[in-house]
Amino acid sequence: MDDIDFLIIGAGLAGLSCARSLSEAGKTVRxxxxxxxxxxxxxxxxxxxxIEVDFGPIFVHGDDQEFLGWVxxxxxxxxxxxxxxxxxxxxxxxxxxxxxxxxxxxxxPGIRRLAESLAQGLDVVTGTSVEALEWSDGVxxxxxxxxxxxxxxxxxxxxxxxxxxxxxxxxPQLPPGIPALxxxxxxxxxxxxxxxxxxxxxxxxxxxxYPEGSRVLLLVSNEGTKRSLGRGGGVLLLQARPGWxxxxxxxxxxxxxxxxLGEAAALMGPWAARPTAIVSHRWKxxxxxxxxxxxxxxxxxxPGSPAVWGLAGDLFDPDGGLQGAWRSGRRLAQRxxxxxx
Numbered sequence: 001m002d003d004i005d006f007l008i009i010g011a012g013l014a015g016l017s018c019a020r021s022l023s024e025a026g027k028t029v030r031x032x033x034x035x036x037x038x039x040x041x042x043x044x045x046x047x048x049x050x051i052e053v054d055f056g057p058i059f060v061h062g063d064d065q066e067f068l069g070w071v072x073x074x075x076x077x078x079x080x081x082x083x084x085x086x087x088x089x090x091x092x093x094x095x096x097x098x099x100x101x102x103x104x105x106x107x108x109p110g111i112r113r114l115a116e117s118l119a120q121g122l123d124v125v126t127g128t129s130v131e132a133l134e135w136s137d138g139v140x141x142x143x144x145x146x147x148x149x150x151x152x153x154x155x156x157x158x159x160x161x162x163x164x165x166x167x168x169x170x171x172p173q174l175p176p177g178i179p180a181l182x183x184x185x186x187x188x189x190x191x192x193x194x195x196x197x198x199x200x201x202x203x204x205x206x207x208x209x210y211p212e213g214s215r216v217l218l219l220v221s222n223e224g225t226k227r228s229l230g231r232g233g234g235v236l237l238l239q240a241r242p243g244w245x246x247x248x249x250x251x252x253x254x255x256x257x258x259x260x261l262g263e264a265a266a267l268m269g270p271w272a273a274r275p276t277a278i279v280s281h282r283w284k285x286x287x288x289x290x291x292x293x294x295x296x297x298x299x300x301x302x303p304g305s306p307a308v309w310g311l312a313g314d315l316f317d318p319d320g321g322l323q324g325a326w327r328s329g330r331r332l333a334q335r336x337x338x339x340x341x
Contacts, residue, residue, distance in 0.1 A: 007151035012040025014312040015157030016118035032127040044110030047196040048277025053223040062323035082106030083207030083209030090210030159285035178242035188242035190286035297332035
C-alpha cells in the first residue's frame, strides 16, 4: 500500500474541497484526474483569440457563508453581482441563483480558477483515467494504462454516472442497496458552443440571456463582459436545453453547432450566425436535476476492513451546483476523519 491516507478520484470542486480539507487536517492525500487539468465541470477554454472563457457554469453563487468566504478569497479576480444585466424570462439551471439572499460572482480568469485555487500545493495526478476500484485492508484504483494506486481510504468525486460505474466495480463488497440508490438518479446533458466574433460585431448589451420561447437554447452568456465590464469582448457562450441536448447528443457535431448558431440568430439577429471561430463541447453529464439531490455525502464501509470509501459531488448536497459540490467535499472530509481516526 502506498503511504497515502486518502486517494481521491476526481479533481472537480467536490474532490478538491475534500482533498484540501483533509490536507489541512494533516492527512496525506493524492488526487487522480482523468483530464489534463483540474476543474471538472468548472471548465474554461480558449477560442480563436486564445482568451479563455467559461463553457460550464458561467458564474458562482451561494448563500452559505463559509462557501462565500472561500469564494471571496479570490479578491480582485471576482466580479461581484455578475451577471448584472439579465434579459429574458427563461428558467436558469438553478433559479435560486437570483434569489435576493444569494450572492453572485463572475470570475475574470474563468470559473476554473476556483478549482485551481483549491488544487494549489496538493498532489494531483492528471491524465489518469481510473477504470476500477479495489477494497481490502486498504483501497486501490486501477488506471486504464494498468497503473495502480493505493491508500488507506478512498473518495470518489466524479460525475454521477462515472461514480456509479466505478462503484459497481466494488460489487459484491458494497453495502446492500447502494447501486440501486445511485441508479435512481441521472445527469442532464448539455451541448455547448463558444462563438467568437470580430470587433465590428454589435454584441448585445446584456450579460446573460435566458430565452423564454426557445426550445433549443437554455442560455446565452456574453462572456466578454467578464473581462472588461463593458459590452465588448466578442465571445458568446450558447448552452442548449437538456431535452434538446439529449436528442442531439450522438448527432454530427457540425450539424448541432450550426443549429445552435441558427437559433442564436433567430433570437439576436443574423450576425450571431457568422462567428469568426467556434469551439463546441458535449457535456454528456452536465448536472443533476434540481429534484435529484441527497442530503449529505456517503461513507461506505464493509465488515472486516478498516478502509472506507466516500462519495461526494453535487448529488450529495440538497442545493447542488458549485456550492453543493464544494460543501459535499468539505462535509465528506469531516465524516471521513471521524470514522477513520
